[in-house]
Amino acid sequence: MSDFQPLVFSGVQPTGNLHLGNYLGAIRKFVALQENNDCIYCVVDLHAITAQLVHDDMPGQIRAIAAAFIASGIDPKKHIVFNQSAVPQHAELAWIFNCVARIGWMNRMTQFKDKAGKDRENASLGLFAYPSLMAADILVYRATHVPVGDDQKQHLELARDIAQKFNNDFSEHIRRAGHGIDTMVGEEAVHAFFPTVEPLIDGPAPRVMSLRDGTKKMSKSDASDLSRVNLMDDAETISKKIRKAKTDPDALPSEVDGLKGRPEADNLVGIYAALSDKTKEQVLSEFGGQQFSVFKPALVDLSVAVLAPITGEMRRLMDDTSHIDGILRNGGERARARAEKTMKQVREIIGFLQ
Numbered sequence: 479m480s481d482f483q484p485l486v487f488s489g490v491q492p493t494g495n496l497h498l499g500n501y502l503g504a505i506r507k508f509v510a511l512q513e514n515n516d517c518i519y520c521v522v523d524l525h526a527i528t529a530q531l532v533h534d535d536m537p538g539q540i541r542a543i544a545a546a547f548i549a550s551g552i553d554p555k556k557h558i559v560f561n562q563s564a565v566p567q568h569a570e571l572a573w574i575f576n577c578v579a580r581i582g583w584m585n586r587m588t589q590f591k592d593k594a595g596k597d598r599e600n601a602s603l604g605l606f607a608y609p610s611l612m613a614a615d616i617l618v619y620r621a622t623h624v625p626v627g628d629d630q631k632q633h634l635e636l637a638r639d640i641a642q643k644f645n646n647d648f649s650e651h652i653r654r655a656g657h658g659i660d661t662m663v664g665e666e667a668v669h670a671f672f673p674t675v676e677p678l679i680d681g682p683a684p685r686v687m688s689l690r691d692g693t694k695k696m697s698k699s700d701a702s703d704l705s706r707v708n709l710m711d712d713a714e715t716i717s718k719k720i721r722k723a724k725t726d727p728d729a730l731p732s733e734v735d736g737l738k739g740r741p742e743a744d745n746l747v748g749i750y751a752a753l754s755d756k757t758k759e760q761v762l763s764e765f766g767g768q769q770f771s772v773f774k775p776a777l778v779d780l781s782v783a784v785l786a787p788i789t790g791e792m793r794r795l796m797d798d799t800s801h802i803d804g805i806l807r808n809g810g811e812r813a814r815a816r817a818e819k820t821m822k823q824v825r826e827i828i829g830f831l832q
């Protein structure tokens with residue numbers, strides 16, 4: 479019984495400022511995973527035009543995400559860093575997945591409802607079909623593991639549904655073409671072309687919350703810049719934002735259970751834990767019983783110590799556009815070769831002449 483080759487894939491949209499949520503929920507995990515895995519990290523520019531079609535500085539936004547990946551420690555020689563539109567096979571597979579996925583599945587996507595808001599009729603068709611493209615991003619490499627923040631969980635469940643339906647509907651064709659792999663889905667032995675994607679959402683900060691409201695996700699689109707720490711913020715700004723972060727009047731508890739019903743305290747402890755590669759338990763064993771007047775300065779120091787070198791390196795890289803463009807071009811070529819290998823097989827399975 480063989481199984482799918484482990485492969486990590488993830489993507490980040492080139493829209494707006496990257497913030498601490500993107501860093502802790504995604505990019506920091508990308509860096510950790512590259513030690514023991516084959517990884518592909520993508521700047522998903524095709525996704526960026528779903529909510530807003532026209533962007534003032536698309537090239538700059540794409541380069542900024544690539545720079546953030548590299549400044550955070552991703553090695554673009556060992557792994558692949560590229561921008562999505564350089565590999566047209568993503569869009570080709572997304573079209574096929576549009577025909578696999580059901581409208582009813584898409585209608586259940588909470589992120590579409592949030593992003594489309596009240597004026598659903600006026601949202602782009604691309605925004606509605608977005609999860610199909612996201613499934614294609616992953617499955618065009620037959621990737622097995624996807625590090626993301628908690629907000630992407632539902633999209634990854636949909637990617638699993640799409641893969642499963644493709645495997646089922648084309649099972650005879652997959653056998654005939656000889657491209658399937660024997661694997662397990664739960665307890666069941668199956669012959670599959672696409673793997674069952676495993677989301678990697680764990681860690682102490684899977685959902686970093688707004689610094690102004692512990693019940694709202696930290697987000698690029700929040701009107702208040704004080705709600706988030708941006709990756710490009712300088713030390714003084716980081717310090718101001720954390721000092722102004724909403725808290726409650728109590729001291730920190732000694733046990734994680736004591737964070738229940740205290741979303742702001744929970745969020746700041748989670749951030750501290752993720753930035754220091756500790757658990758929340760370990761953070762509370764150090765700070766339990768302390769007031770925020772002690773904890774916040776420690777969090778400022780830690781945040782600046784972790785982020786300042788990344789910000790500095792990002793700025794340096796963004797000044798050297800030909801270097802970044804070279805990395806993306808090289809990554810794009812390598813990604814394209816891999817994606818085309820899958821697509822040749824997909825076309826053969828479906829029966830398209832090529």
Ligand code: TYM
Nearest residue numbers: 488489490491499500503504522612626627684685686696
């Ligand atoms: P995007 O660009 O909105 O966000 C990039 C990554 O950051 C995570 N994230 C957070 N994590 C914790 N707390 C937060 N407050 C927070 N805000 C954002 C996101 O979960 C994400 O991991 N659809 C994706 C991009 C995408 C993708 C893919 C991801 C396209 N194709 C294929 C994985 C695999 C998105 O819009 O992420």
